[in-house]
Amino acid sequence: MPVGVGPHPLPWPDDPRLDPELLAGGDTRNVVDAYRYWRREAIVADLDPRRHEFSVAIENFGHDANIGTVVRTANAFGARSVHIVGRRRWNRRGAMVTDRYQHLHHHPDIAGLAEVVRAQHAVLVAVDNLPGAVPLETCNLPRRSVLLFGQESSGLTDEARSAAGLAVSIAQFGSTRSINVGVAAGIVMHAWIRRHADLSTAW
Incomplete structure (x- = not known):
């Protein structure tokens, strides 16, 4: 069973938290769905107050x-x-x-x-x-x-x-x-x- 998500359909969301490489190639990382396509630094910043x-x-x-x-x-x-x-x-x-x-x-x-x-x-x-x-x-x-x-x-x-x-x-x-x-x-x-x-x- 495939893990994660494939490339994001165009047009891409205008969100600075998102990683263009992941949007283009897909995101198979071990992260919750809410963090799909996010940059690592953005995920850490979002986790910190939680x-x-x-x-x-x-x-x-x-x-x-x-x-x-x-x-x-x-x-x-x-x-x-x-x-x-x-x-x-x-x-x-x-x-x-x-x-x-x-x-x-x-x-x-x-x-x-x-x-x-x-x-x-x-x-x-x-x-x-x-x-x-x-x-x-x-x-x-x-x-x-x-x-x-x-x-x-x-x-x-x-x-x-x-x-x-x-x-x-x-x-x-x-x-x-x-x-x-x-x-x-x-x-x-x-x-x-x-x-x-x-x-x-x-x-």
Whole structure:
């Protein structure tokens, strides 16, 4: 089944947000229909006032392939920004090009991220099955949150755990010790949406 739309019929709309190359050749990007034929910069500008008051951060010390999935989900839920902690390079394949529409920031260490969180008057929320973590199912996530996730294999570093102002865990009922970090990120972001988002603004 074809994805997207073909060339726009003539005459083209007189709209500076539209990209002449896309109008001429068609738009098969992974964007909602409202943004068909729009320039990337115009899409970002339109998204910015719609973004929510939570951000997402993930530690990148082992080239975790799940980072792309986390970025894609952050885009779907309208995260204000995404923070990569540790290595600057990460596997973008899972992002499905959605990183082009997000505000991405890099921090060499947790201390750099924590400084930004304090400046934003936000709460750094560690997501991990840690002793003393508050069950996500009973926790009211702060409106201004930075949701922090660790590596798939080892979870959050000790530095990340120490810097967090709140730790939450996801209830599990099976035999596995943990769940995929990309799945965990989606669960926690959706918990924030259920608590704080204006659902009338969803596409």
